[in-house]
Structures are given as C-alpha cells and as structure tokens.
Amino acid sequence: MSIPTSRTKESAVILIDEQLCIGCGLCVEVCKGFNLSLQKGKVISINSVYGCIACGHCMAICPKEAIKIDGRCLSSEDLFSLPQKTNSSAYEEVLNLFQRRRSIREFKAVPVEKEILEKVIEAAQTCPMGLPPSDVNLIVFNSPAKVRKFAEDFCDYLKGIKWLVSEWFLRLMRPFWGKANDELFKGFVRPTIDLYLDNMEKGINLVNYDAPAALYFYGSPYSDPADPIVAATYAMIAAESLGLGTCMLGAVHPLIQNGKAARKFRESYGIRYKSREGLFVIIGYPKVEYHNGIRRTFASIDVR
Structure with a gap:
C-alpha cells in the first residue's frame, strides 16, 4: 500500500546495483520506511507497510551511487552533489539575516527581476x-499590475461574502465555534475586511x-498543513538574502476556502484546491x- 498525494498514488521503485553495492548498510540505517535490508553483505529491497515514499535518503547517502529511486516524481537525475560545508553560512551570519528581517510593506517602484x-x-x-512528493502549489504574480488586479478582484469578492461577519451571523x-473564534472574527476578521x-x-x-511581486503558497487535500508555511518561509528568507524586502500575508487564504463564491474565486485564479493552510509572500x-x-x-x- 502506498501513501496517496495529489501528484501520485503509487510507491516508488528501488533499483539496487549489486555490483556497486559494498554492503556498508548506510542506506538501511537512514531508510525509515523500512524498505531495505542488509543480507549476506548486500542490500536488498523488501516489502514495507507504505512502500517507498521516494524521500531519496538512500540515494543521497550511498557512497557508490548503487541505489536509484524511480517514481513518485523522483529519479536518479534529481541527484546532485552537495555544496561543501565551507560554503555554508555560519550561525552568526544566519542569525544576522534573521535579525535584519522586517515585514516590509513599502516598496520602491522597481520591478523584481525574473532571475x-x-x-x-x-x-x-x-x-x-x-x-x-511536495503537495505545495505556487502562484507567481510577477508584476505590480497583476498584484493590484488580484487585490481588486479579492475586494469585489469580499463584498459578496460580507454577511459572514455580520452581527447576526x-x-x-x-x-458552534466557541469564544476564541468569536473574538477573532469580531476583533480581526471583520475590521480587516x-x-x-x-x-x-x-x-x-x-x-x-x-x-512589485507576490508568491501564493497553498497545499492540497493531501498535504501536511505545515508544508505551504515552510515553503513560504524559505522563500521569504531567500528573498531577504537577495536584498529584497518581504512580508507574509495570512488574511487572504482563509477567506477563499469555503463556499461557492470562494470556489468560483479560486477557479478564476487557477487555484487548484481548497487547503487548510496557505500564505502570500509579497x-x-x-x-x-x-x-x-x-x-x-x-x-x-518548557525545558523537560
């Protein structure tokens, strides 16, 4: 049995070159899907509960490149040599980048280059x-005009669902949804709209x-709710390292998830799924x- 995603519902295939395998067992150690076993000095593929999910750990750690994974949107062509540790940022450099980051909402009238x-x-x-494979989906708004058009269309959509924050509703x-949600809608959602x-x-x-540009990360019915958030965070950090200003916007996503009007709005922008979590990064x-x-x-x- 394989674990389904929106992109594939099949297990990957594990291919082992016995001539190259030296029986070091590293791949067996890192395979937490329990798809590999060391027998008679060689690694073999065995049946497991979930099948191979194509995490690629075995390919990445094999010193002789004796293992290839094919399927679930992964192949041996996706393998690349890791950069040297000496080329990585030190902790102080990473911390400096994080400390310098601020949520920027004021931008120069300069386009963000395609590159x-x-x-x-x-x-x-x-x-x-x-x-x-990742179930994160991304929509790129690569010009101020496209960013503005989305905002205008979103506001037109909000006019039609404003009853959701009416006093009677x-x-x-x-x-049904408790005190915390009631306070959130009255104190944040309604005034924001x-x-x-x-x-x-x-x-x-x-x-x-x-x-000048915006990236919308969202998931699928199969994805881990954290996945779009993590991807958006990586994008934000990368943009900061390139001298750009960024801001995460979380108010749009939850307002376009439920109801016929929301579905129609998503379809108009090619948003493929409603999803539990999503974020814009401007x-x-x-x-x-x-x-x-x-x-x-x-x-x-709490330290325990």
Missing part, C-alpha cells in the same frame, strides 16, 4: 515536507500593498530602511 524570482523559487523548493455561530474595502474604495491597496525592493530590531519571544519555553 531573482527564479532564485527565490529555487530556494523555496529545497524546503522539507511532511511527505514527498456571528451571534448565530458563537455556540472593512479596512480592505473602505481603503480600496479610496484607491489604497491594503490587501497586498501594490507590491516581495520588492524596500523603500524604507530600519535601523533597529525588535526582540521577540515565544509564548512559552
């Missing part, structure tokens, strides 16, 4: 996932701030420069 966007996407595709739903619509009427775009060259950082904390840290 830069491609680099951001390339980096985002290296992110870990709950289950391969919120009062009706409170017993009002801000979007009122300002768009004045020509002010608070949906995505007329950013990108551009910063118009402002911050001189100080803000120390953040978690709600709690």
Whole structure:
C-alpha cells in the first residue's frame, strides 16, 4: 500500500546495483520506511507497510551511487552533489539575516527581476515536507499590475461574502465555534475586511500593498498543513538574502476556502484546491530602511 498525494498514488521503485553495492548498510540505517535490508553483505529491497515514499535518503547517502529511486516524481537525475560545508553560512551570519528581517510593506517602484524570482523559487523548493512528493502549489504574480488586479478582484469578492461577519451571523455561530473564534472574527476578521474595502474604495491597496511581486503558497487535500508555511518561509528568507524586502500575508487564504463564491474565486485564479493552510509572500525592493530590531519571544519555553 502506498501513501496517496495529489501528484501520485503509487510507491516508488528501488533499483539496487549489486555490483556497486559494498554492503556498508548506510542506506538501511537512514531508510525509515523500512524498505531495505542488509543480507549476506548486500542490500536488498523488501516489502514495507507504505512502500517507498521516494524521500531519496538512500540515494543521497550511498557512497557508490548503487541505489536509484524511480517514481513518485523522483529519479536518479534529481541527484546532485552537495555544496561543501565551507560554503555554508555560519550561525552568526544566519542569525544576522534573521535579525535584519522586517515585514516590509513599502516598496520602491522597481520591478523584481525574473532571475531573482527564479532564485527565490529555487530556494523555496529545497524546503522539507511532511511527505514527498511536495503537495505545495505556487502562484507567481510577477508584476505590480497583476498584484493590484488580484487585490481588486479579492475586494469585489469580499463584498459578496460580507454577511459572514455580520452581527447576526456571528451571534448565530458563537455556540458552534466557541469564544476564541468569536473574538477573532469580531476583533480581526471583520475590521480587516472593512479596512480592505473602505481603503480600496479610496484607491489604497491594503490587501497586498501594490507590491512589485507576490508568491501564493497553498497545499492540497493531501498535504501536511505545515508544508505551504515552510515553503513560504524559505522563500521569504531567500528573498531577504537577495536584498529584497518581504512580508507574509495570512488574511487572504482563509477567506477563499469555503463556499461557492470562494470556489468560483479560486477557479478564476487557477487555484487548484481548497487547503487548510496557505500564505502570500509579497516581495520588492524596500523603500524604507530600519535601523533597529525588535526582540521577540515565544509564548512559552518548557525545558523537560
């Protein structure tokens, strides 16, 4: 039995070259799908509960390239040599990048070059996932005009569903979705929709701030809810490293998930699935420069 995703529902095939295999057992050690066994000094493929999910660990660790994986959107052609550790960023450099990052909503009227966007996407595709192959989907808005058009269409859509934050509907739903959701809708969702619509009427775009570019990451009914968030985070960090400003926008995604109007809106933009989680990352060259950082904390840290 294989684990289904939106891209494939079959197990991958494990191919082992007995002539190249030296029986080191490294592939057996890292295969947490339990698809490999070391017998008589050679590795063999065995049946497991899930079959090969094509994580690629065995291919990546084999010193003799004696294993090839074929299927679930993976092949030996996807294998590449890792960069040297000496070329990696040190902790201090990574921390400096994180500390310098601010959520930027003010951008220069300068387009983001195609090559830069491609680099951001390339980096985002290296992110870990709950289950391969990745079920993250991406829509790229590569110009201010496209970003603005999405915001305008989104606001037109919001006008038709504004009853969802009406007083009578919120009062009706409170017993079903509880105090926290009631407070969230009254304190955030309703005023946010009002801000979007009122300002768009004045020509002010608070949906995505007329950013030069935007990336929308979303999942599928099969994907781990964290996957689009992790991919968006990688994209944000990559963009920051390239001198761009970024901001994650989480308010759009949940408002286009449920109902006929939401489905129609998704279809108009080629959004393939409703999904539990999704994020926009807006990108551009910063118009402002911050001189100080803000120390953040978690709600709690328990050491056990």
